[in-house]
Amino acid sequence: xxxxxxxxxxxxxxxxxxxxxxRASRGRRAEQPSGLxxxxxxxxxxxxxxxxxxxxxxxxxxxxELGVTAMSVYWYVDxxxxxxxxxxxxxxxxxxxxxxxAEELPDWQTQLRELAATYRELLVRHPWISPLxxxxxxxxxxSLLFSRAVQRVxxxxxxxxxxxxxxxxxxxxxxxxxxxIEGHFRQRxxxxxxxxxxxxxxxxxxxxxxxxxxxxxxxxxxxxxxxEEGGDVDAMRDMDFQVALDLQIAGIxxxxxxxx
Amino acid sequence: xxxxxxxxxxxxxxxxxxxxxxRASRGRRAEQPSGLxxxxxxxxxxxxxxxxxxxxxxxxxxxxELGVTAMSVYWYVDxxxxxxxxxxxxxxxxxxxxxxxAEELPDWQTQLRELAATYRELLVRHPWISPLxxxxxxxxxxSLLFSRAVQRVxxxxxxxxxxxxxxxxxxxxxxxxxxxIEGHFRQRxxxxxxxxxxxxxxxxxxxxxxxxxxxxxxxxxxxxxxxEEGGDVDAMRDMDFQVALDLQIAGIxxxxxxxx
DNA sequence: ACCTGAACACCGTTCAAGT
DNA sequence: ACCTGAACACCGTTCAAGT
Numbered sequence: 196x197x198x199x200x201x202x203x204x205x206x207x208x209x210x211x212x213x214x215x216x217x218r219a220s221r222g223r224r225a226e227q228p229s230g231l232x233x234x235x236x237x238x239x240x241x242x243x244x245x246x247x248x249x250x251x252x253x254x255x256x257x258x259x260e261l262g263v264t265a266m267s268v269y270w271y272v273d274x275x276x277x278x279x280x281x282x283x284x285x286x287x288x289x290x291x292x293x294x295x296x297a298e299e300l301p302d303w304q305t306q307l308r309e310l311a312a313t314y315r316e317l318l319v320r321h322p323w324i325s326p327l328x329x330x331x332x333x334x335x336x337x338s339l340l341f342s343r344a345v346q347r348v349x350x351x352x353x354x355x356x357x358x359x360x361x362x363x364x365x366x367x368x369x370x371x372x373x374x375x376i377e378g379h380f381r382q383r384x385x386x387x388x389x390x391x392x393x394x395x396x397x398x399x400x401x402x403x404x405x406x407x408x409x410x411x412x413x414x415x416x417x418x419x420x421x422x423e424e425g426g427d428v429d430a431m432r433d434m435d436f437q438v439a440l441d442l443q444i445a446g447i448x449x450x451x452x453x454x455x
Numbered sequence: 456x457x458x459x460x461x462x463x464x465x466x467x468x469x470x471x472x473x474x475x476x477x478r479a480s481r482g483r484r485a486e487q488p489s490g491l492x493x494x495x496x497x498x499x500x501x502x503x504x505x506x507x508x509x510x511x512x513x514x515x516x517x518x519x520e521l522g523v524t525a526m527s528v529y530w531y532v533d534x535x536x537x538x539x540x541x542x543x544x545x546x547x548x549x550x551x552x553x554x555x556x557a558e559e560l561p562d563w564q565t566q567l568r569e570l571a572a573t574y575r576e577l578l579v580r581h582p583w584i585s586p587l588x589x590x591x592x593x594x595x596x597x598s599l600l601f602s603r604a605v606q607r608v609x610x611x612x613x614x615x616x617x618x619x620x621x622x623x624x625x626x627x628x629x630x631x632x633x634x635x636i637e638g639h640f641r642q643r644x645x646x647x648x649x650x651x652x653x654x655x656x657x658x659x660x661x662x663x664x665x666x667x668x669x670x671x672x673x674x675x676x677x678x679x680x681x682x683e684e685g686g687d688v689d690a691m692r693d694m695d696f697q698v699a700l701d702l703q704i705a706g707i708x709x710x711x712x713x714x715x
Numbered sequence: 716a717c718c719t720g721a722a723c724a725c726c727g728t729t730c731a732a733g734t
Numbered sequence: 735a736c737c738t739g740a741a742c743a744c745c746g747t748t749c750a751a752g753t
Binding site: 253254255265266269274275 | 744745746747748
Binding site: 200330369375397418436437439443448 | 460462585594607610617622624628629631646647657658674678691695696701702704705707708709
């Protein structure tokens with residue numbers, strides 16, 4: 196029998212009543228010794244994650260940034276994982292959620308593209324988000340706001356409920372994967388001190404192709420020739436992203452028309 | 456100027472000649488003191504990652520498993536990251552690569568489904584793969600074999616080269632995202648000691664819905680009612696995965712037909 | 716109520732030393 | 735050529751103690 200680990204910061208114990216966590220600063224006293232509270236800690240966490248990445252983030256490092264002892268943070272937060280979950284949801288707050296309630300709405304295709312674009316940008320802007328999304332349940336309030344918007348837009352396609360689940364997965368797991376790789380690639384380039392194009396060419400040139408696959412490697416090279424010929428990596432990635440969305444939207448339309 | 460970090464185990468320095476790493480056991484002497492070599496170390500690494508997950512893996516833990524001092528491993532491998540890259544490519548060797556060269560081939564739709572299925576299963580079987588895919592360049596030999604097979608199949612769709620890149624991203628970034636979440640969910644359930652269905656229901660019940668989104672939450676509930684009514688999580692996930700692939704294949708077919 | 720310091724059980728990696 | 739031991743600079747977290 197495994198020791199029951201907590202499922203999420205956002206999920207209180209269901210065995211008893213749902214009581215609010217006592218540690219949040221509720222303004223009971225105006226001035227706290229160090230001015231610390233969950234808000235401030237979470238903001239500092241996001242800032243540090245942006246600046247140095249998930250791998251280098253530590254509770255001690257964070258405490259240093261806050262001008263406080265490492266253990267002070269533990270008054271406001273149970274574990275490092277809880278803090279990361281808070282930071283994750285805070286970042287999800289940057290997503291631009293389109294209005295899905297107005298009288299006169301753009302078609303679902305347009306809104307789906309908007310949602311995909313804002314999610315992609317978030318993942319690229321904060322490369323540390325992607326491993327955390329994989330690691331936690333992601334049921335924070337900001338995250339839910341986004342999920343709801345996605346569901347509302349997909350509901351307008353005319354797919355059945357079961358198909359809607361598949362379509363949501365299709366589009367947003369794709370964006371997740373795409374943004375993950377893209378974000379990490381940019382981060383790596385920055386770390387190594389190369390531009391994306393330099394890094395790309397260096398990686399292409401650096402490894403020798405085994406003889407037995409020399410011929411289908413030429414095909415791969417043709418696929419990438421847009422970049423080889425001086426086109427830049429960013430432009431190619433935008434193109435590929437658009438093609439993928441076009442393709443998926445066309446696919447949804449086909450499923451819908453088959454239902455009629 | 457950043458200190459030049461190594462790009463990948465698979466990428467030797469290009470400044471000089473490409474010399475083979477001297478540390479691999481080349482059978483020069485039949486018997487080594489501890490019988491250690493890269494092969495054995497890599498296999499033990501995969502086994503340990505499967506058993507305890509990426510978070511608990513450490514060089515010291517691995518050395519213990521091999522009956523050796525932590526520092527012995529460093530004779531065969533430069534860093535922990537290099538070792539993880541080796542383990543990653545070894546796992547990619549489990550992918551079932553369909554024949555893409557035969558005279559009489561199944562249609563590309565079938566082969567694309569096969570490739571998607573084998574990749575999904577790999578990600579679910581080894582949940583530690585997903586964060587590593589996001590973290591390294593992924594240009595190991597086994598990984599390349601898979602990429603080539605994907606490119607060959609997509610090439611048979613009739614899409615332009617630029618569209619082919621988009622289609623590859625669309626399908627396999629989707630599978631990556633899907634397998635990531637699925638694999639991690641299973642891992643979490645095992646850690647907490649719940650079945651997937653128990654975990655699912657507990658998570659659904661555990662958090663209270665904010666009032667201002669109570670109405671669109673009912674829609675989310677209807678979307679999930681297949682599970683609520685005793686259907687199991689696994690079956691639902693298989694369905695959703697199939698719908699997503701159907702949708703993307705239909706989308707590719709549409710792009711192809713628009714080209715005519 | 717909030718914060719600190721010392722301590723525990725870990726990490727990855729370096730380096731000088733052994734055989 | 736291969737392996738060890740001690741050491742360095744880190745981790746997350748517990749716990750008793752301060753104010």
